[in-house]
Amino acid sequence: MKNCKVIEDLLPNYAEKLTSEETNQYIENHMAECKDCSEKLKIIQKEIEVDKRVDLKKESNYLKKYNKKLRIFEAIILIAIAVFIVTVGRKMLIIQCMQNKIAQYDEIDNFYRKCNYYQGDIMGTTEIYKKEDKFKSRLSDLWFCDENTRLDVREVYGNDKNENWYIIDNYNNKDKSRKTAMLNQKGSKKTMKGILGMHNFETNNFWELFIMAITSNISSESCNGKECYRISYTVFTGCPATPILWQQEHYRQIYYLERETGLPVRSIDNRDIRINHGEKEEILDYEYEFGNVTEEDMKEPDIGEYEIVK
Ligand SMILES: [Zn+2]
Numbered sequence: 530m531k532n533c534k535v536i537e538d539l540l541p542n543y544a545e546k547l548t549s550e551e552t553n554q555y556i557e558n559h560m561a562e563c564k565d566c567s568e569k570l571k572i573i574q575k576e577i578e579v580d581k582r583v584d585l586k587k588e589s590n591y592l593k594k595y596n597k598k599l600r601i602f603e604a605i606i607l608i609a610i611a612v613f614i615v616t617v618g619r620k621m622l623i624i625q626c627m628q629n630k631i632a633q634y635d636e637i638d639n640f641y642r643k644c645n646y647y648q649g650d651i652m653g654t655t656e657i658y659k660k661e662d663k664f665k666s667r668l669s670d671l672w673f674c675d676e677n678t679r680l681d682v683r684e685v686y687g688n689d690k691n692e693n694w695y696i697i698d699n700y701n702n703k704d705k706s707r708k709t710a711m712l713n714q715k716g717s718k719k720t721m722k723g724i725l726g727m728h729n730f731e732t733n734n735f736w737e738l739f740i741m742a743i744t745s746n747i748s749s750e751s752c753n754g755k756e757c758y759r760i761s762y763t764v765f766t767g768c769p770a771t772p773i774l775w776q777q778e779h780y781r782q783i784y785y786l787e788r789e790t791g792l793p794v795r796s797i798d799n800r801d802i803r804i805n806h807g808e809k810e811e812i813l814d815y816e817y818e819f820g821n822v823t824e825e826d827m828k829e830p831d832i833g834e835y836e837i838v839k
Pocket residue numbers: 530532533536559563564565566
């Protein structure tokens with residue numbers, strides 16, 4: 530029982546299994562004969578056990594808290610993704626639904642569309658008549674400038690074979706009596722596509738539709754007495770080779786589309802056209818008639834009355 534003091538000093542390290550093989554042998558030999566030291570070892574081992582448990586508990590509490598935070602973070606991300614998908618998806622569905630409704634009018638071969646537009650000091654009317662393979666458009670611009678009002682009228686006659694001829698009547702303010710006609714101009718058949726010539730609202734693939742949906746605000750509003758979707762979105766006009774989101778040139782386009790038919794009731798265009806004449810914003814109001822265009826409406830004027838120009 531002599532060496533108890535030495536053994537007592539070694540016990541903590543022994544309990545933590547830090548001592549060497551030889552030391553272990555020495556301690557174990559001693560304890561086989563010394564009850565006191567055996568008791569002390571048991572106490573030390575119990576203390577270590579308790580310490581370990583406390584440590585474990587601390588660690589698991591920390592992990593629990595960390596996991597909880599992670600789960601909340603994950604939930605927030607998932608909710609954000611879900612909200613994004615639902616809102617953008619809803620917009621894509623509305624846009625596509627309206628596009629499909631508009632497309633139904635592509636095949637209609639008898640219609641009349643009147644568009645009244647206002648922009649700064651210009652107001653005017655564009656009328657389009659379509660009957661079978663022929664079309665006629667009549668553009669009347671009324672200008673308020675230089676203390677004078679001025680009316681420009683231009684008519685275009687054409688057909689689906691892309692043969693157009695233009696009559697420009699009263700187009701030059703200085704010589705109102707001059708009646709001129711340009712014949713056999715290459716017409717832009719494209720502008721007569723469908724009822725609208727509304728290429729802006731078309732999308733060619735999923736990504737264009739997706740971008741339109743992302744940039745759009747859609748609300749339900751009444752316009753000119755009709756229940757409409759008001760769809761406001763960004764039109765990108767830069768180089769087609771540039772990825773759409775990197776394109777710098779863009780403007781906001783707004784359509785009021787009748788919910789039942791998809792037909793535009795009003796459009797608001799913020800392009801820089803005619804910017805030198807005042808306001809940028811151009812407002813266009815549309816009216817439609819179907820099946821009422823007659824042969825009389827499509828009758829071409831007597832060219833003999835016109836001076837032919839190139
Ligand atoms: Zn002892």
